[in-house]
Amino acid sequence: MPSFHHFSAVQGVEDDNMNIICMGDRTIGPSVAWDLVQAFLATTSSHAERHVRRLAKVASLEAGKI
Numbered sequence: 382m383p384s385f386h387h388f389s390a391v392q393g394v395e396d397d398n399m400n401i402i403c404m405g406d407r408t409i410g411p412s413v414a415w416d417l418v419q420a421f422l423a424t425t426s427s428h429a430e431r432h433v434r435r436l437a438k439v440a441s442l443e444a445g446k447i
Contacts, residue, residue, distance in 0.1 A: 390417045394424040396432050 386409065393399035402421045404414050426432070441447045 384413070386413065386417055387420050390421045391424045394421060395427045396429075396435075398426040398432070398436060 386404075390402055393402075402417065404417060409417070438447070
C-alpha cells in the first residue's frame with residue numbers, strides 16, 4: 382500500500398510538474414527512499430487545465446507580473 386510520502390511524490394509531479402524531491406535522512410529509511418525515487422521518476426505531469434493555469438500563475442508571480 383502506498384504511503385503518504387508516496388502519494389506526495391506522485392501528486393507533486395502530476396499536479397505541479399515538480400522536478401525535485403527532498404527527503405529527510407532521519408525520517409525516511411533506505412527502502413522507503415528507494416520506493417519514493419522510483420515513483421517520482423516514473424510519474425509525469427498530468428497537463429490538466431487547472432494545473433496548467435496554476436503553474437502559469439506561479440510563473441507570472443515569479444516574473445513580477447502580478
